[in-house]
Amino acid sequence: MEAIYLIGFMGSGKTTVSQELAKKLEVAVYDTDQEIVKLAGKTINEIFSIDGEEKFRELESKVLYSLPLKDAVVSTGGGIIGSEKNRAFLSGKMNVVFLNAEFSIIMERLKDDDTRPLLSTNNIEAAETLYNSRIPFYREAAFIEIDTSCKSVSIIVNEIIQRMKK
Template structure:
């Protein structure tokens, strides 16, 4: 089975759903951001501070190409879709699932989170702006779209497993 790539904005549920889906499908899960951190020995915030977003995106692409393309669930960083080559790689090497959520839901989920370098400052304005910029890219990459707003983890996983049967 090809790997399953979970994409979506920060706070859309990629990590949580990835872990739950891993249990349901009995497949291992890997997180692209964790792999970037592991390979560099730095946190995502440290990479953004030291190398900027461009430097981070370069590392992210390199890491993506080294992740397993079979029998894994891959949770990705919210900006992985910014590069066309990443979208193409995921489409060619797996099933791509967009986890979507309303801006209000995302803000609720990210409340108190200090690990998101792109959200320093005016969170509400930034979430709406970045989400609207990225949505066409998410849609371009996705084989399946699941709205996670106001849904339990169990409901999302069940819906996702049903939808994956037809992809």
């Protein structure tokens, strides 16, 4: 089985869905953010504050290209599609799933999460602008789009599996 890549804005469900999907498919699961932390030896917040977003994005691309291409589910960071090179890497595959959720639902999911450097200023307007600017890139890179706004993880996982069979 070719690796399945989950893309989408922060809070869209990528990490949770990737774990359940990998379990159901009996394959390994990788989270690009966790792999970046291992590689850098720092938290995401530390990388952003000490090294800057540009260094983080460099590590993110390096991790993306290093992960297995088979028998895996890969949960990516929300900004991975900001790089044209990363979008090209992803868009050539039929196994890229855009998990999309309404912005208001994402904000509700993330309201108590202080691990998101791009939300640390508590600027909802900036977050919504970022969300809206990324939607076309997610759609450009994805083969399948699934709305995760009001669905359980098991329903999302089953929908991914069914739509990939088509």
